[in-house]
Amino acid sequence: MIEIDRLEKSFGTNRVLDGISLTVRQGQVVCIIGPSGSGKSTLLRCVNGLESYEGGEVRVSGRRVDRRSPEIRTIRREVTMVFQRFNLFAHRTALENVTEGPIYAAGESRASAEAHARELLAQVGLTGKESAYPSQLSGGQQQRVAIARALAMRPKAVLFDEPTSALDPELVGEVLTVMRDLARQGMTMAVVTHEMGFAREVADHVVFMDRGRVVEEGRPAELLTAPREPRTQDFLRRVLRPLE
């Protein structure tokens, strides 16, 4: 579904992605973990075509992702994105946030887009909030609107860029629950996260990234409990037991 092949990307002299390769298969949930600055977010942004890249290639369903080609809009509709800071449209209601893409990117009729949006808002537990503006919603509710917005395009995969990092701790659970349910329905997902509990329970595959490369990858039970690489061990120790 998503193939990343020896991808290279620099910001100035800073090499953010250093020949990284990664595959996300249909129906798979891949969690990407690693220290900040390791290139995790940039990697996702390259898949959605929000960043250009210098070397290697990203393919979605076999098609090369190139943010300058007209085909990028088709690819973006197939692989949508949920952002750390929600990035909702502040001037539109929850319902309008969800219908905006289907109507104005995919050319769906307003009636069918609205019906679908109501279903999706119900799915993320926001029935009754359709006409609320983002500023009237909590962070957790806003992020769930953003998830509904990403699902409204009927994507083949959804990319999550640290979806709970900007949330108050007590609101993290409601977002993770929605994501877990989505994974159980068979959605293909790539999730950059610091939530190790989520990775352990939901992921099929966990990737540990550092300095623009994959250091180690494997099944969550193996990688998160018995990592082989010293850098992975070090990172997990800091995340799981910060006081020691």
Place this chain on the structure above:
Amino acid sequence: MTIAVTLCALVLSTLLGVVWALMRTSGKRWLEWPAMIFTNTIRGIPILVQLFYIYFVLPELGVDLNAFQAGVIGLGIAYSAYMGEVFRAGILAVDAGSIEAAESLGMPRARVLSRVVLPQAVRIVLPPYGNNLIMLLKDSSQASVITVAELSTQARLIASSTFKNQEVWTMAALLYLCLSIPLILLVAWLEKRFGQR
């Protein structure tokens, strides 16, 4: 005449201002530079000089405009430079995340602009836009120098023929206020209606 000149110049300056702002935020140098040079030149020349130029110099080049047309075009172009800067600030102040979100859904550029950027920019821009609008109303008095018979010209004529300076100029000031205050109220209402939610 004051109202007519103001309204026509307002429409012209708003439309042109949007064009300048879009050019300057396009990220394309061949669009940015001409708009930048134009707006900075216009902002650097007094409105009075621009009006003289349009009314007295253009006819020599074969473009004949009556005083009203010259007033509208002169004020409209002059104010478009100020409007353009206000709009540009508004566009730059729109949350970049919401623009990325629209792009990430595969929205075409024109739709990102019309559905996400401009509606949010309008809210940000309303207070300074209202400011410009009121200044434009008052600057319409400058059109008098090219013999558009607007309020302050009329006042001067009456004052010089009746010698009732105090009465006439107090009346003129009150009339300007009567025109400005509804505008101020209108902008306040617009801010409430479209303001940040």
